[in-house]
Amino acid sequence: MATLSEEGLRGLKEMLPERGVVGFVLDDFLSHEEKYQRFYLTRYALAPTLVTFDQTQDLVITDFKEAPTLKEWIKGKPFVIVKDFKNGIALLRKEPKK
């Protein structure tokens, strides 16, 4: 389980700064256990970056396996896609205020 998560997040890890805090968003309607399992596995894979359920961070990771889709979620939000890894995982950056 953790091994799969490690492999899935390898590309993302390389794009993160060495130190800092990133937000994390995942599918709606997940069970409590599944939600936290995916969250903790992401936190473990990306350490020492601090991963938190907070969409106000400059960098946010999305992990949508089913719903909503990335396109649906990002609509109207101040984020641009830095990279979509096509496995449900994407890295977003907050748009600078104009």
Added chain:
Amino acid sequence: MKSQSPKESSILKIAFYTLLLLNGLAFFFHAVREPHGGWDAWGIWNLKARFLFRGASHWQDALSPLLEGSHPDYPWLLPATIATLWHLLGRETTVVPNLVSFFFTFGTVGLLFFGLKKITNKTQAYMGGIVLMGTPIFMIIGWSQMADIPLAFFFLATFLLFCLHDVSSAPNQKLLILAGFTASLGLWTKNEGILFVLALFIARIRTLKEMLFFSLGLAPLLFLLLYFKTFLAPPNDILAGIHFQTILNNLLEPSRHLQILGAFYKQLGDRIWNWFPLFLIFYALVLKTQIEKNLLAYFKTSSLAILIQLAGYYSIYLLTPRELTWHLNTSLYRLLLQLWPSFLFNYFLVVSLKTPSERT
């Protein structure tokens, strides 16, 4: 009661080494299949080891309150050991936490075996080892790389050192200093180690002079823990959530007491223990249970300390701000497992097919 023949002893020997081999293989295959261990391993212990190793000079990020849920206030023996070994190797590998876990799991079996062999005889030692290795949850938690097994190891080591001290005709204070040190390693492994030290002090209060020697061994890591808890770690999530009104409400809530007692009772017959607690109670009642005179002081200390520790666990559940059913389901078996090897050590010291005179 008839004493055991050499044939019966050799059956026990075969059973012991077969279990050792099978459990060793099971451990290896599990390590290959799940090299990162179970939820608590990647959610808490190995995560912190990564912060220490990968974070380098920013290691204090491991104490960030943002790591809520990964218990940033927990002591650091296990993560620090893993990170140190990675540092010595010069790279991060899952082999290290697996080897550390292997050492503590089978080290606990070894400690129980050699402790019982030294104080009683080989038959008792085989019996203790067989029951411990035959307890499914012991091996599962072991290969899942959780800190409960290292803690169980340090609890057992502390009791064994007290026992060796108490049965010796010429008491050796060095054993008490060592017992203090092993207890302090438990203290630096998990928060339950703090309760264990308190339980030992209360259980041994009548021999205060001896406990001064114990304190000598305890002091270095106790001071480290105090520094860690005072200046580095965020507040404990359970303690921070307990308020006077909660305490009062929970203490006066009979259904809460019944639920906790029910959960403790349910563990006795749970298959994760292979029904051993029930069998052991039955055999203790059927067999002639006699405590040798020289074991009496030790037996009183250890039994009282275990009871105080259990009472402490009960109180934590009584006061926890978390949802009680979830808290009991996710942790009670692990808390009991921390004491299981020590309980088996005490049990097989006194419960035997042989009378004390036949044993020696």
